[in-house]
Amino acid sequence: MDRKSIINDPEHGNKAEAFEAFDDIPTNPNLGRTIGDVINARYGRRDVMKGILGVSATTALFGTSAMIAPKQASAAAGGRYNFEELTWGNDEEHHIAEGYNADILLRWGDPITADAPEFDVMNQTAEAQLKQFGYNNDYVGFTALNDEGTRGLLCVNHEYTNEEVMFPGLGRQDRADFEGMTRELVDIEMAAHGGSVVEIAQGDDGKWALVRDSQYNRRITPHSTEMTISGPAAGHARMKTNADPEGMTVIGTVNNCAGGMTPWGTYLMAEENFHGYFWTDKVDAEGKPDISEQPEAASMKRYGVPGRWYAWGQYHDRWNIDKEPNEPNRWGWIVEVDPRNPDAAPIKHTALGRFRHEGAETTISSSGRLVVYSGDDNRFDYQYKYVSNGTVTDDAGFGSSLLSDGTLYVARFDADGTVEWMPLVHGEGPLTAENGFDSQADVMIDTRVAADLLGATPMDRPEDAQPGPDGTAYLMLTNNTRRKPDQVNAANPRAESSFGHIIEIKEDGGDHASPKGTWSILVKCGDPAIAEVGAQWNPETSENGWFGSPDNAAIDAEGRLWISTDQGSGWGKTGKSDGLYALETSGELRGTSKLFFRCPVGGELCGPYFHDSGETLFLAVQHPGTDGTKDFKGFERNSTFEDPATRWPDFDPAMPPRPSVVVVTKQGGGKIAV
């Protein structure tokens, strides 16, 4: 299917759903029926719940490790996550396990500076939005300002915007060739993207609140935040534009999905689907973008530029490749922000490579080096990690050379259970002038092309990659319905995977910097009661506990793994809202999952981030009321500003749904789930 057909397909209820469906189809024109469609056709959710499937179908699913796990009377009794599991479902509200508070901390539009205007959703302006909390909160990080950690800076990414529920009377724009968009609306969108740094403090009652007059509070946006460029690609000819003839500065960051905090307390923002923001007026006879005359055509093709999912290029030359052919090379990087210095221009660190970075989680290896794990979230793309040359010392700080002087590696997962991290270094192996790489700058700008040549393993959409204790790392492979049976490999074992899986890596010697490790599949996601799904969980996992489409992950103060999900418009295949799950990684309960929090309908769960105390958990509910609302019983249509599936979290008839950060604490205080 081409772009236009996907946009007009009633299956894709909003632009974000169409975007995800379209992404990288060109090499895979044959969508066919997904396993989820087969399941939906054969077994409605309700039939499954009634137990129509026999025991044999259920037991056939569990892998050998699960089969030999002895049965416990109750998972909770033997589990290390001490909470009463939430019941699965889907409705207009958010839900948290009993005994916990889940309070709204910050909503889209909340004023975050002392001089910010109050939110007026009917009369929004870019100027106001630049002083208000942005849209679609994704990554959340925290760095303390006092020893007790009761004051600190919350760092939040704002990934993208949903025009159909943000702006009154506008409706969906991709189907309307962006006819309703104006320069004013485009500028509001740009001002709603990027990130926020805000001071928050915990009161005597244990509740967290914004410190609105804090000197630290600021927005970082693609609208107007000037940034510098560091590393191998800084100043390279391919980074130069009319506005920046030196190739050293750029205005803003975009599509900031997940991210990370460095050991020195700075904030890393990953630039993910940057391709969607670029425009061209040159289209071929079929209406597809014509990049044949572009000097960067080969690179653009591999990165999906221009995506034309936003109208920004109609009003701002830098988003139009007809006018600025090098501009896309300046996006798709990892950005470092100094939350403690609002005057410091953020830095795009090109040594970490250019791709659709999902996140940038850091750790210090046993050998003292900085290691950053980052997935390239695209079907059939790769898992990367960056290792600094130097070791992390106490005087490392914002702009440290640890983020510019190091090696980027891409992963090859072999069938014997080993993972090899292959260095992306100019002059080594095929990364030579003969293959189009004249310098390390070329290798970094065309990271994907370099990784193709090295024979990296094409993965099922690498989302968050979370380093854990002792050289472990957990990779969220969210789904890949386009993998054909003849394209499966050991590390991506299911064709047409609607529900994804999680890989556990153990780096050799417990050293995150090691170029080799071993891997295993921790869980294969989806409903274990449906044989065709091929899910693999510890049998102690209840009907509430299994999930689909892992996206973000966090390790808490106890070293335990938590997973948040993003099923997109596909949640109808499970009937479950996206949520947060506690997933056992060791002992006889390894592979057991429990539901802790769930989103309001149409929302995806991001964050999660644990405060060092283990007593506060930050979650981000992204795009509430939007995805897959045609499957929401009793609603069964697409949301608009005037008619949304939920008005979470305000439930004010004059307010659309608002993406919001939620703070979880235990009632009466104490560590979460301990």
Ligand code: FEO
């Ligand atoms: Fe923005 Fe890969 O999720």
Ligand code: CA
């Ligand atoms: Ca994500």
Ligand code: CA
């Ligand atoms: Ca994470």
Ligand code: CA
């Ligand atoms: Ca996702």
